[in-house]
Amino acid sequence: MTSRTTVTNLSESPVGDPAVPRYEITEWRAEHGVVAGITGREGGFDIGLSSADAIDVVLGRWSALRESLKPGFSGLVVSRQVHGAEIATHLHPVDGLLIAEGLDGHATQLRGLVLGVTVADCVPVYLVDPNSRAVALLHAGWRGVAAGVLERGIDCLCGIGAAAPDDLLVHCGVGICGGCYEVGCEVYQAVTGRRVEGPALLDLRAALIERARALGxxxxxxxxxxxxxxxxxxxxxxxSGGMAGRMLAYIGLPVT
Ligand SMILES: [Zn+2]
Structure with a gap:
């Protein structure tokens, strides 16, 4: 355990138009010029493409969300996620919506591009290198954590800008808490490396913190x-028993 590590509580605050409910880390915008947040569910807001709502209604929400992120951002990249550890570094500007395949994380240094992951209990992990102005966003459910998505994300940022893990800010965002997430012993062991007898409560964010700390x-x-x-x-x-809607977690460096 690294004694230099500090873990602080930092909760996303409601921002913007209530028609597009968003919660953001306002401190990061003020201190680092980074826009990082997640959509909420007020007013039935759900960006899930398998939502019970009609597809044109859902696509309308995506448009409204993109509008709400203007004028700082003209592009949004998301992916069909597979609970793995593949991450892409985006080097070329995107105008509009880009949907990639098979990625559970994104990184970029480009201004004007929003990186997004969809979540509903899985933890969105936000990474920023304030010096090189590189950002990344990861989709970290138990499978992704066990597969090493955090380790890959940190490698990725160190590859495009950050000198070392201790340059980075890492935020474990809105996800299911340890008191609400009972899992089987195999899942618990896959994530934490520790054996338990029978079902146990798993705190995904605590597991991510432990891994981040171990990486420096x-x-x-x-x-x-x-x-x-x-x-x-x-x-x-x-x-919801599997019938939930989805939130979009996002991060980006706005055009100044
Ligand atoms: Zn909870």
Missing amino acids: VVDISVSGWCSAHDAEQFHSHRV
């Missing part, structure tokens, strides 16, 4: 929101 990250923050028990604000796959 010294500045870690964690959201106080839980996608499961903060049910008015967020969608939860677990609580």
Whole structure:
């Protein structure tokens, strides 16, 4: 354990137009010029493409969300996610919406490009290198954590700008909390490396913090929101029995 590491509570705050409910890390925008947040569920807001709502309604929400991120951003990249550890570095500007395949993380140094991952209990992990102005966003459910998505994301940022993990800010965003997430012993062991007898409560964000610390990250923050028990604000796959909507977590460097 690195004694230099600090873990702070940093919760996303409601911002913008209530028609497009968003929660952002306002401190990062003020201190680092980084826009990082997640959509909420107020007013039935759901960006899930397998939502019960008509597809044109859902696509309308995507358009409204992109509008709400203007004028700083003209492009948004998301992916069909597979609970793996593949991450892409985006080097070329995107105008509009780019949907990639098979990625669970994105990184970039480009201004004007929003990186997005969809979540509903899985943890969005936001990474920033304030010196080189590189950002990344990861989709970290238990499979992704076990597959090493955090390690890959940190490698990726160190490849495009950051000198070392201790340059980075790492934020574990809105996901299911340890009190709400009971898993089987195989899942618990896959994520934490520790054996338990029978079902156990798994705190994905604590597991991510432990991994980040082991990699040499010294500045870690964690959201106080839980996608499961903060049910008015967020969608939860677990609580809904698999019928949940989705939030879009996002990060980017706006055009100045
Ligand atoms: Zn909870």
